[in-house]
Amino acid sequence: MTILLTSSSRHGTTDSIAGVIAQRLREAGLDVDEARPEEVTSVEGYDAFVLGSAIYMTRWTEQATDFTRRFREELSAHPVWAFSVGLSGVDKGEVSDPLRIGPVLLSLKAREHVTFSGRFDPAQLNLRERTIARMGGASEGDFRDWGAVCAFADSIASTLRGRA
Numbered sequence: 001m002t003i004l005l006t007s008s009s010r011h012g013t014t015d016s017i018a019g020v021i022a023q024r025l026r027e028a029g030l031d032v033d034e035a036r037p038e039e040v041t042s043v044e045g046y047d048a049f050v051l052g053s054a055i056y057m058t059r060w061t062e063q064a065t066d067f068t069r070r071f072r073e074e075l076s077a078h079p080v081w082a083f084s085v086g087l088s089g090v091d092k093g094e095v096s097d098p099l100r101i102g103p104v105l106l107s108l109k110a111r112e113h114v115t116f117s118g119r120f121d122p123a124q125l126n127l128r129e130r131t132i133a134r135m136g137g138a139s140e141g142d143f144r145d146w147g148a149v150c151a152f153a154d155s156i157a158s159t160l161r162g163r164a
């Protein structure tokens, strides 16, 4: 059972979450290849997919969305899990209507899609990004919930190990 796990991240938060998911799946005895979606040229040989993207301006990144378009057929023939990383659920954060990332997810028919809280560290961002995030009402801080991330990975592992 070999899984392709893609992560599309601008400032490393989604990558950090993808890394924990990959580690957890490996601990459960699954083979995992990690890649940036734009670097993947073939998905042959993979039995399942875990696709992750940061949310910017209410959407998955262009690279993550493009991946789902390029491999639509292959993805529809295998189990797919998806996760988004953003701040919409944080505190009074109002940065997005998470349903607007819906179209890409609908086309995926993912077994499960979860949104994890991310991180807003103004020092990491340029002025434009900082301004947009603040105007969107983003709260500063690191809101990653590793328990939720591990639970997501464990549920993928138990489903896939049941199929092996």
Ligand SMILES: Cc1cc2nc3c(=O)[nH]c(=O)nc-3n(C[C@H](O)[C@H](O)[C@H](O)COP(=O)(O)O)c2cc1C
Residues within 6 Å of the ligand: 008, 009, 010, 011, 012, 013, 014, 015, 054, 055, 056, 057, 058, 059, 085, 086, 087, 088, 089, 095, 096, 097, 117, 118, 119, 120, 125, 128, 129, 130, 132, 133, 136, 138
């Ligand atoms: C310019 C900008 C726009 C953002 N737009 C959204 C958004 O629409 N919805 C949301 O939930 N989070 C939004 N965020 C928060 C990011 O998704 C969050 O900071 C995430 O942790 C970034 O992940 P990354 O480090 O993997 O790029 C935005 C952040 C920035 C800087």
